[in-house]
Every structure is written in C-alpha cells, then in structure tokens.
Amino acid sequence: MMKKLLSTLLFSIGLLATAQVGIKTDTPKAQLDVNGDANFRNKIGIFNATDNTVFQGNNDQLLVSRGEGFAPIWKSLRIPEYEPNKFYLIYNNSFSDKVGVTFTSSEDSTVGFASRGATFTKGKELNSLPGFKKITNLSKTISVFSTQSKAYFQFETVVQADFGAVGSVDTSIDYACGIFVDGKLVNLRQRNLKAITSTHPFLTHTQIGIVDNLAKGDHTVDVACTRLGSYGASGNKLSIGINGYSNINDFIAQSSLKVDVYEVPEVFNTIIN
Template sequence: MKTTINLILFLLASTLYGQVGVMTEKPQSSLDVNGDFNKKGKLFLDNNGVLSPGQTGQVLVSRGAGVAPTWKALKVPDYESFKFYLIFNDSFKDFNTASNTTGQGVSLSTATSPATIAADLVKGADITTLITTKGFKEITGLAKPFVVNSIESKVYFQFETVVQQNNTAILGSNQMYACGIFVDDKLQSIRLNTLFTSNTAESTFLTHNQIGGASNLSKGDHTVRVACARYTTDNNIVLGIGVPSMTAANNVNNFMTQASLKVDVYEVPENFTDIFSIL
C-alpha cells in the first residue's frame, strides 16, 4: 500500500514539476523511456485530441521531437531458413545516342582462329589474356559492380544485344563469334553463335540473348564485365556487336543495337536489417 501511494505521489509530482526519464538522465518529454517497456492492458495515444488504441499488429513509432508518435503497421515478409531470396537486381545498358552508329559496343574487323576455342574458352579464363592474345574486345559500358552478402548465393546474368555484319548481296560470309560474361575478370559464361549472310538482303543482323550464372561467390564486392570475339575471317566484313556494323547501315541504329545486362543476386540470408531502423 505504501509503495502504491509513493508511486502515485511520484507520478503526480513529475506531472506538476517536470519530466520522467526511464534509463535516461535527460528526458525529452513528460515520459521518456530509453529501453524496454512492459505494459499490460491497452495503450492509448492522443492523436489530435482523439484517443486511438491502434490496431492489432501495429507498433508505436516516434515522428521526432515535439511531434506526437503514431501507430504504424509493419509489413515484414516471412523468411524461411535455407531458402534463396532475391537480394539485389539491376540492369545496365551501353548506349550512346540514337542517331550515332559509333561510341558503344564493339566493332570487329579482324578475326581470331577458332582452332583453340575448346582450350581457350574454359570456366575461369582470364579476360585480360583473351583480350591481348585471343582477339576479344570488351563492351566497357557494361562493366558494373555488385555485392554478395551471404556465403550461399546464386548470381544470374542476362546479356542481350544485336549483332550485325556489313554484307551485301555479293560480298559476305557466315560469321561465327563468341561473347563471354566475366566476374572479377574470370569467365563465367560463354556462348558461340553464327550470323548467317544472305544473297538477297544486306547488313544482316540477329538478336543475341545469353544467360549465365555463378554460385557461391565470396562475400563482398564484385565486378561483372562482357567481352566478345570474332572467329570467321573475311576482309570484306566488319562485325558490329552492340553497335551497327557500319556508318551507312540503314536498317539499324545505336538505339536498336545497344547492349544490355541484367544482374540478379539470390542469397540464403544470414543477417537481416532491424525492421525498426527503417521506420
């Protein structure tokens, strides 16, 4: 009984003469709780003179000094252990201007012998070696960083572009080429394709679509890069990848041929951001 009377007197005195602080020496309001707070029964909040008890599942959130707190519903997704979730995704493009036929992609006027393709294009091949000795050229506008946060991860890449040769009805040949996707300068995906010529159409082209992936990359920062090479020799032909094959091309332009790259990072999450830190 004595304890109850003392508590009532304490709260009454605090209301009349000052502020009450729990685990804080400098309370910022009439009642300032800095720590855990246990309360049985209903907790009402005075919002513009109207008593509001909130709804089931809502939490009381501060709106800053001098402003009454408010009730908010948290939309917290359900996470299951050992399941992959999309943690990061983004897309990039290598685009200059629609009216130009230069300034993006790669133009390949010479070819590399395909005799050692099987030995050269293996998982983990170094991009610098392929560029300096095997005729690869990088689409520099697609070199982008991404982050992996967990030990278990799957990263998927989708690369799309237009490939064109400057053939005519008389001059032209079937052009074999390859494009590779590299992570931290190491080859993770490679695709061979052939652009066929035509004796009835000029400046033939195709859409190149490539999907690759990498599993369980180390936690931290990574960089993805894309490079391509040509394998069919024909001195009359220029192969444009992500760019028109010649300035006189009248059936495609920079906008139509631009290269794009999509990156999706799936992880089995290890840590989650405190939901209260994002309110």
C-alpha cells in the same frame, strides 16, 4: 482548505504544460524525460488534430518517431520468414548500355578456329583473352551475403554487320561474347553473322550464365565481346550493342544485363514498412 488544494493542483498542471519535467533526472531533455522503466497499463493513441480522432494502432505495430516537430506514426514490423536450406531471391537488378563495341576486319582474333575450345575455358582471365572489348555500362558490382548462392546472368544484345546485299551466305563473321565475374570467364557463346539478300543484316544475341557459391562479399561483373574471324568479309565492320546503320535504331540495338542472386540466407535483416 479545498480552495488552496485546488489552486496548488492547477498551478502544478500549468507547470507541466509549460516546462520540461524529469522523472529520476534533474536535467530533462524533453517535455517529459523518464530516466528508467515505463509501464503503460492501457493503450497508447496518436491524436489526429484534423478530425479529432485517436488512432491506437493495429496489432503488432510499433510507434515510430518522425523527428522533431512531427507526430509519431504507427508502423508494421515485418520479419521475413525463411525456411532453412532453401534458396531465396536476395539480389535482383538489370542494366542497359547503348554505347556498345565495334570491330574492324583488322581486329579479327589471333585465336585460331581449331584452338578456340582449348582457349575459351571456364575461369580464364579476361586480360589473357586477346581482342575482347568490354560493354562499358554493363560492368557492375554485386554483393553476396551467404556461402550458399546461385547467381544468374542474362545478357542480350544485337549484332550487326555492314554487309551489302548478296545472294550467297558465304560472306560472314564469327564473334563471341563472354560473361566474367571478378575478371574470370563464367559463360561464353560463339555465333556467326551471315550476309543475306538485304543490306546490313543483324541478329539478336542472348546468353545465360550461372555461378554457384560465390564468396561472401562484393564481386565485379563484366560482359565483353570479340571478333573471331571473317569469311569473305574483307573490310567489313561488326557492331555489337550499337546501331551501325539506320535499318535499326539505338533502342533496338542496345545491350542489357539482368542479374539474379539466390541465397540460403545467413543474415536476417528486419524490414519496416
């Protein structure tokens, strides 16, 4: 009798090792298919065939599948801890451009010196501002997920003119660069590049713009510049974000845009290592 019972038990184990077994299902989809609740009273371990060890995971870890043919792996589940009504950095990125824009003296803006303050106002449509050219690779799309946000834009470039060497600073060009969100002006800086005692002078241009509480969703960001006016600079070229002459190279002259969006979180996405 004992031999028969032992034979039956060994036969059943052999079936389990070679066939699919279903619990509460007649059509198992895996070697062990449980249709219902499962209760593990002790620990679950992952066998490592390399060193014959069993790793039971650490506290607060989850067992995650890596797909058919691969052993599962323990992962740590991290849920960010946010304090209410505080801003957190949600989006951060930076972009660069070596194409830049150039202006001839015939492209001086039609906006007169006296009317610049009235023309360059917050919210002005880019399409309504004459003479502005976009810096191509700085045009990007960003996403905002909360109604309470602060978006920071830091733009930097190099501006160069093809002035010859002169002893007077009366030769110069006015220019302006603006940061636009959804086609509307949010920040603008005007500057003047003067001739000096050496040829092809250049300067580093930096500006920072801030926008509060953008609507939830996607937004376009553009940087565009214009040549405003010339003083004793008839026929001279202005280059922004591109090296017009060999005293600087395209690495030095390139433009960059850094975007940081801080939000009071409304949506909490879990993150798995």
